[in-house]
Every structure is written in structure tokens, then in C-alpha cells.
Amino acid sequence: MGDIFAKIDIKQIGTCFAVLFAVIDILGSIPIIVNIRNRVGFIQSEKASIVAGVLMISFLFFGTKILTFIGIDVESFAVAGAFVIFIIALELILGIQIHRDSEPESASIVPIAFPLIAGAGSLTTVLSLRAGYADINIIIAIILNMIIVYLVLRNAGRLEKLLGPGIMSVLKKVFGIILLSIAVKLFVANIGALFVQNF
Secondary structure, three states: OHHHHHOOOHHHHHHHHHHHHHHHOOOOOHHHHHHHHHHHOOOOHHHHHHHHHHHHHHHHHHHHHHHHHOOOOHHHHHHHHHHHHHHHHHHHHHOOOOOOOOOHHHHHHHHHHHHHHOOHHHHHHHHHHOOOOOHHHHHHHHHHHHHHHHHHHHOHHHHHHHHHHHHHHHHHHHHHHHHHHHHHHHHHHHHHHHHHHHO
């Protein structure tokens, strides 16, 4: 136990936190969160944050093994995540509803916890961080990010009122296009590797 705490490094925690914060982009996801909350009634902030945190920490230790065990490579995982993000982006840009959630509980897990928070981008980032940083520092960075995620999810309604319907409408379109770009980038970055592996 002492060895674990001896590896705690504030600088490493800060770097890992900043990287994950940028990849998760919870502040940029406010329009998406509000859109989903309006659709299903409410979002279970605690559940979404805990599930996302558990997914990311689990992926830190078992990600590659889990994917290998079920016969899925990281590239296929990323491409699948890209499709889900693509659908969410279309909903925001076109103002249509493709994915239907009948229960707030289901929306808290998909698409909030996964892939919005613990998506292909953040999960693969967690794996890449492990190559250069101590596990304990990455875990602390994940927990700190999940606290911020919880606060944003909890106060999504207030943030919506603060921004107003006009700004929210514009933000939905803007972040929809950003999400669409992320989906395309994820798809393009990983589809080539899939073709190389299979042909």
C-alpha cells in the first residue's frame, strides 16, 4: 500500500486530468445532455458518473484483455463508438429523434455513461496514458473528472436556463457538427487498420 501512495505525483495527476478532461469534453456536451434529459425526463447523475468511472478504471487494467477475450480489437471498438456518436450528432443537427429511451435509467447508461463520457476516445486514451504514467495517478485523474462530470450532469437544467433557449439551440447545432467531426475522425483513424488486419 505504501508503494502505491509513494507513486502519487501531483504533476502526473494534473497532466492525466487535463488530457482526460479534454477528451471527455463534458462542458462541450452540455447541449447533448440537456437534449437527452428533456427527452427522458431526468438523468441519474450519480449512476452515470459512477458507471463511467468504473468503465474507465476497469478499462485501465483489463481493456485490452477484455476486448481480446470477446474477439474485438481496439479499432473495431472505436469504429462502433464512432457510429453511436454519429447518430447522436445527427439528432442534434437535424432536430430528429433516432435513438429512443423509454426509461431515464437506460439513458443514464447509454448514451450518457457510454459513449458520451466513457467512449471509445476516453477509453483508448486511458490505455495510452498507462504507458507513461503510474496507475494510481491515472485513477485519481479519472475520479476528479467524474466529480466534474457529476456536477455538470446534476446542474444541466440550471446551465440550460442560464444559457437560454436561443443559445442552447445554436450550441446544439455547433456541438452536433463537432460530434460529427469526432465520429468521422474516429472512423477514419481506425477503419484503415481494420482493412489492413482483414485483407
